[in-house]
Amino acid sequence: MSANLLAIFYLISGVLFILALRGLSSPETSRQGNLYGIIGMAIAIGVTILSAGNFSTGFIFLLFFLLFGGSIGAFIAFKIPMTAMPELVAGFHSLVGLAAVFVAISAFLNPIAFNLGTPGDIKIASLIEMSLGASIGAITFTGSIIAFLKLRGIMSGSPITFVGQHYLNLALGLVLVGLIVYLCRTQIDTFFWTIIVISFLIGVLLIIPIGGADMPVVISMLNSYSGWAAAGIGFTLENTALIITGALVGSSGAILSYIMCKGMNRSFFNVILGGWGATDDKTKNTSKEKKPVKNGNADDAAFLMKNASSVIIVPGYGMAVAQAQHALREMVDALKKNGVKVTYAIHPVAGRMPGHMNVLLAEANVPYDEVFELEEINNDFANCDVAYVIGANDVTNPVAKTDPQSPIYGMPILDVEKSKSVLFVKRSLSPGYAGIDNDLFYRDNTLMLFADAKKMTEDIIKNL
Amino acid sequence: MEIDPFIFRLSIFILSIFIGYYVVWSVTPSLHTPLMSVTNAISSVIIVGAIIAALAGDAEKIFDTASIYGYLAIILAAINIFGGFLVTQRMLAMYKKKKKDK
Numbered sequence: 039m040s041a042n043l044l045a046i047f048y049l050i051s052g053v054l055f056i057l058a059l060r061g062l063s064s065p066e067t068s069r070q071g072n073l074y075g076i077i078g079m080a081i082a083i084g085v086t087i088l089s090a091g092n093f094s095t096g097f098i099f100l101l102f103f104l105l106f107g108g109s110i111g112a113f114i115a116f117k118i119p120m121t122a123m124p125e126l127v128a129g130f131h132s133l134v135g136l137a138a139v140f141v142a143i144s145a146f147l148n149p150i151a152f153n154l155g156t157p158g159d160i161k162i163a164s165l166i167e168m169s170l171g172a173s174i175g176a177i178t179f180t181g182s183i184i185a186f187l188k189l190r191g192i193m194s195g196s197p198i199t200f201v202g203q204h205y206l207n208l209a210l211g212l213v214l215v216g217l218i219v220y221l222c223r224t225q226i227d228t229f230f231w232t233i234i235v236i237s238f239l240i241g242v243l244l245i246i247p248i249g250g251a252d253m254p255v256v257i258s259m260l261n262s263y264s265g266w267a268a269a270g271i272g273f274t275l276e277n278t279a280l281i282i283t284g285a286l287v288g289s290s291g292a293i294l295s296y297i298m299c300k301g302m303n304r305s306f307f308n309v310i311l312g313g314w315g316a317t318d319d320k321t322k323n324t325s326k327e328k329k330p331v332k333n334g335n336a337d338d339a340a341f342l343m344k345n346a347s348s349v350i351i352v353p354g355y356g357m358a359v360a361q362a363q364h365a366l367r368e369m370v371d372a373l374k375k376n377g378v379k380v381t382y383a384i385h386p387v388a389g390r391m392p393g394h395m396n397v398l399l400a401e402a403n404v405p406y407d408e409v410f411e412l413e414e415i416n417n418d419f420a421n422c423d424v425a426y427v428i429g430a431n432d433v434t435n436p437v438a439k440t441d442p443q444s445p446i447y448g449m450p451i452l453d454v455e456k457s458k459s460v461l462f463v464k465r466s467l468s469p470g471y472a473g474i475d476n477d478l479f480y481r482d483n484t485l486m487l488f489a490d491a492k493k494m495t496e497d498i499i500k501n502l
Numbered sequence: 503m504e505i506d507p508f509i510f511r512l513s514i515f516i517l518s519i520f521i522g523y524y525v526v527w528s529v530t531p532s533l534h535t536p537l538m539s540v541t542n543a544i545s546s547v548i549i550v551g552a553i554i555a556a557l558a559g560d561a562e563k564i565f566d567t568a569s570i571y572g573y574l575a576i577i578l579a580a581i582n583i584f585g586g587f588l589v590t591q592r593m594l595a596m597y598k599k600k601k602k603d604k
Contacts, residue, residue: 055544062529062530063530065530075543079544079583086554087553106580110577111588112585114581133546134542138548140574144555144575148558148566148569257538264542264545268547271551276507285515289526290537293526294534384531394535396533408600
């Protein structure tokens with residue numbers, strides 16, 4: 039196959055990948071979009087194998103490893119529960135990162151195969167591209183591993199910080215630049231290996247200071263990195279499909295990070311440079327006094343909602359932890375039978391990754407046209423009888439609007455306080471991830487339902 | 503004067519960033535999780551590099567160091583490709599509209 043024809047096929051895959059993302063603009067077209075993505079991938083893999091033209095033993099091994107990896111992937115895809123999606127995505131990001139590192143290593147060891155020169159005399163541009171690809175890939179790999187461990191709960195979600203952390207990161211970054219310069223000048227392989235090792239270290243150091251509640255930003259950011267790593271490799275291999283894909287994924291992740299940061303009213307650098315943990319000491323001390331709360335049970339909640347004309351459900355991470363989405367849907371079905379109008383309100387940063395709550399509700403067969411984003415639904419709280427807050431906390435805290443001292447001040451919140459009554463399903467009065475008290479718990483029109491989200495919802499169904 | 507092919511690739515790259523920017527802003531927020539899983543799957547197109555690396559070795563010694571890294575990368579990327587597309591498919595199949603009779 040001629041190089042030109044090959045390039046055209048790669049271009050076609052690139053276009054199909056663009057269409058795959060385009061399909062996601064609405065749920066109706068999304069499945070077709072995914073199909074475009076699969077076709078694009080099949081074309082890219084197919085023509086690469088054909089162009090290699092080597093159908094000897096190596097080809098058999100290639101097919102074997104492809105199917106081996108593929109069956110692991112397929113197994114995971116079918117087995118994984120929807121609540122574990124954030125960990126899965128973090129894990130997958132780490133694999134892309136490591137694959138980029140491996141491809142860069144083999145290009146460095148065998149540049150002739152990639153038409154980049156000979157060992158010890160690789161083109162300078164290619165050296166820069168492959169170092170960048172390897173470095174970003176390595177950062178993505180270890181960063182995603184840490185994110186995975188934090189999401190999985192194997193590692194504590196609280197930020198790990200130490201004195202001079204930012205200076206260390208800065209110093210390592212500068213060392214990295216210096217090493218790339220020396221690699222280009224001398225072509226000595228030790229520099230190449232050191233670049234990879236230092237990048238692994240940077241990946242760990244970048245993610246450990248970021249707290250559990252900031253995970254949506256971290257996942258989006260690593261998504262973006264995996265794209266830039268792919269693009270770096272794409273430049274090395276002079277491959278259009280990889281360059282297009284890398285750019286698409288890189289910008290996609292960057293936009294998602296921006297949306298998540300905006301959802302928390304924090305700057306990207308603020309999130310990257312460390313968690314809320316360091317700033318909330320004084321707010322914690324002031325909220326020690328006991329304030330009275332109204333404590334309700336499933337019977338009260340069922341009574342309130344049955345007699346309401348409209349109910350808005352506000353799900354949060356707690357719903358995911360308790361796996362309460364199916365029980366919630368049943369409760370809503372029962373309410374609808376009583377003629378209650380029910381909708382769902384989703385905050386941009388609810389859960390541990392962008393769109394997390396939407397997927398869980400979709401899994402529980404909630405039609406997507408009953409689920410609304412913050413801007414779409416926020417005005418409806420004023421006319422709603424009951425807001426049912428299940429597993430959410432900080433995203434409803436009115437302090438974000440009133441107290442400039444609060445760490446979440448300025449964050450857009452769901453105006454749950456404006457509804458006639460608020461039902462809070464929560465295990466205890468403990469503050470949310472931001473470490474601040476929620477004033478809403480102590481209001482007259484708030485009824486606290488202290489229980490596991492799933493258990494409480496099931497009890498309410500019995501009382502309806 | 504001849505233009506370096508690098509400039510062409512750079513142009514493709516920059517224009518693709520803009521395409522990505524506009525395409526991703528049009529993605530509905532409720533599909534942000536599938537967006538992440540599908541971008542993850544397509545970024546595994548890095549497998550083309552892995553295939554080139556793996557098949558570059560001589561027929562006699564197919565497992566020289568460079569090809570071993572290639573084969574390893576093939577396994578990793580294949581996990582991602584199959585896992586990413588299938589899990590996206592599984593998620594997207596769950597998004598349903600309200601039934602008319604309700």
